[in-house]
Amino acid sequence: xxxxxxxxxxxxxxxxxxxxxxxxxxxxxxxxxxxxxxxxxxxxxxxxxxxxxxxxxxxxxxxxxxxxxxxxxxxxxxxxxxxxxxxxxxxxxxxxxxxxxxxxxxxxxxxxxxxxxxxxxxxxxxxxxxxxxxxxxxxxxxxxxxxxxxxxxxxxxxxxxxxxxxxxxxxxxxxxxxxxxxxxxxxxxxxxxxxxxxxxxxxx
Amino acid sequence: xxxxxxxxxxxxxxxxxxxxxxxxxxxxxxxxxxxxxxxxxxxxxxxxxxxxxxxxxxxxxxxxxxxxxxxxxxxxxxxxxxxxxxxxxxxxxxxxxxxxxxxxxxxxxxxxxxxxxxxxxxxxxxxxxxxxxxxxxxxxxxxxxxxxxxxxxxxxxxxxxxxxxxxxxxxxxxxxxxxxxxxxxxxxxxxxxxxxxxxxxxxx
DNA sequence: CGAATGACAAATATTGAAATCCGTCATCGG
DNA sequence: CCGATGACGGATTTCAATATTTGTCATTCG
Numbered sequence: 518x519x520x521x522x523x524x525x526x527x528x529x530x531x532x533x534x535x536x537x538x539x540x541x542x543x544x545x546x547x548x549x550x551x552x553x554x555x556x557x558x559x560x561x562x563x564x565x566x567x568x569x570x571x572x573x574x575x576x577x578x579x580x581x582x583x584x585x586x587x588x589x590x591x592x593x594x595x596x597x598x599x600x601x602x603x604x605x606x607x608x609x610x611x612x613x614x615x616x617x618x619x620x621x622x623x624x625x626x627x628x629x630x631x632x633x634x635x636x637x638x639x640x641x642x643x644x645x646x647x648x649x650x651x652x653x654x655x656x657x658x659x660x661x662x663x664x665x666x667x668x669x670x671x672x673x674x675x676x677x678x679x680x681x682x683x684x685x686x687x688x689x690x691x692x693x694x695x696x697x698x699x700x701x702x703x704x705x706x707x708x709x710x711x712x713x714x715x716x717x718x719x720x721x
Numbered sequence: 722x723x724x725x726x727x728x729x730x731x732x733x734x735x736x737x738x739x740x741x742x743x744x745x746x747x748x749x750x751x752x753x754x755x756x757x758x759x760x761x762x763x764x765x766x767x768x769x770x771x772x773x774x775x776x777x778x779x780x781x782x783x784x785x786x787x788x789x790x791x792x793x794x795x796x797x798x799x800x801x802x803x804x805x806x807x808x809x810x811x812x813x814x815x816x817x818x819x820x821x822x823x824x825x826x827x828x829x830x831x832x833x834x835x836x837x838x839x840x841x842x843x844x845x846x847x848x849x850x851x852x853x854x855x856x857x858x859x860x861x862x863x864x865x866x867x868x869x870x871x872x873x874x875x876x877x878x879x880x881x882x883x884x885x886x887x888x889x890x891x892x893x894x895x896x897x898x899x900x901x902x903x904x905x906x907x908x909x910x911x912x913x914x915x916x917x918x919x920x921x922x923x924x925x
Numbered sequence: 926c927g928a929a930t931g932a933c934a935a936a937t938a939t940t941g942a943a944a945t946c947c948g949t950c951a952t953c954g955g
Numbered sequence: 956c957c958g959a960t961g962a963c964g965g966a967t968t969t970c971a972a973t974a975t976t977t978g979t980c981a982t983t984c985g
């Protein structure tokens with residue numbers, strides 16, 4: 518391929534953090550979390566592994582950045598339910614269903630990728646905590662809207678606590694630790710029952 | 722100790738399934754789930770490992786029996802909240818709090834034992850499923866009582882589904898998979914918030 | 926000059942041979 | 956006769972030697 522003399526093809530474009538993350542995801546998908554090395558990432562990019570260390574201080578930092586990206590995508594996909602119009606109770610059900618759907622679809626479509634994701638999650642609890650805070654914030658906004666609209670009662674303590682409780686109560690349907698249960702035949706009914714419970718709890 | 726000539730001391734009493742289970746728990750506590758062997762169990766009992774196989778067909782069956790015993794103890798400790806008197810809503814909160822307390826106390830008091838327990842749980846999903854059904858049945862009885870008393874509304878679908886939803890909604894506070902979170906400083910608040918949510922949902 | 930390289934030491938993972946364990950069963954002892 | 960035993964083959968686990976990976980840095984390249 519003579520790429521050592523070529524200055525314009527993709528493989529020789531300037532090495533950016535973004536491109537490294539892209540390559541890291543590919544390597545994680547291909548080899549799994551245990552066997553994905555930064556040498557592999559460098560090979561995919563056609564550079565030496567030393568170059569990767571110019572952009573990420575450690576392998577852990579690289580994996581953390583990948584985890585953050587993955588989680589950020591979830592937040593973005595749920596944003597419509599927070600910002601778009603419609604009754605808040607319907608938006609809440611929509612948000613919860615979308616979150617469950619995203620997770621379940623990912624788990625069902627590619628169990629190995631989900632396992633990889635879970636390993637990354639376990640490695641980066643600080644990143645996950647920030648992400649959870651973000652999600653709980655989204656719920657809080659919906660619940661607050663609902664209170665203003667009159668479809669939800671005033672919170673027992675405050676919106677943040679109520680939102681957290683809603684998030685915790687539906688934990689079984691979005692925490693990757695439970696991914697194994699999501700292929701059960703009656704999981705849909707169980708989810709609907711919990712959402713119904715939550716909606717009852719919030720009604721004025 | 723010359724126990725080979727002694728016919729009346731504890732170690733030479735008839736070998737019963739009960740005594741084997743006792744010894745197995747001890748070995749599991751001492752060596753952990755990975756290094757606990759049936760030879761160890763036999764040594765504790767002062768018999769050959771072949772004798773253990775007269776009472777349990779396989780090592781897996783032995784561990785399953787231990788798991789069943791541990792779970793059964795939980796059910797027994799919660800029974801008062803199902804059978805004793807008092808308003809059903811208070812009994813439900815008591816039951817949930819007791820379950821959380823039992824699990825958390827076990828996890829906090831001895832993290833290694835909790836880890837052992839979790840490994841056993843993971844090995845015997847069939848036993849766990851039966852146990853969960855049992856617990857959900859207890860919730861269902863309380864909720865049914867509450868409906869009769871008028872402190873709980875009629876269930877959306879049926880008592881079993883509602884009970885299951887209550888169990889699922891509080892999953893984060895009894896599933897050993899979340900044991901790591903139970904030492905967080907604000908876990909008590911989070912638990913109280915979810916219980917409060919559940920109580921609101923059940924109110925007429 | 927700044928970005929990229931690859932040799933290098935320390936840390937981590939892999940391998941395969943030796944040790945241990947599981948489960949069976951012919952035999953023993955009371 | 957009945958339960959306990961321990962030797963045994965096959966499966967699993969340990970452990971130490973080997974190989975790979977991580978992260979650094981002096982050097983090279985454009």
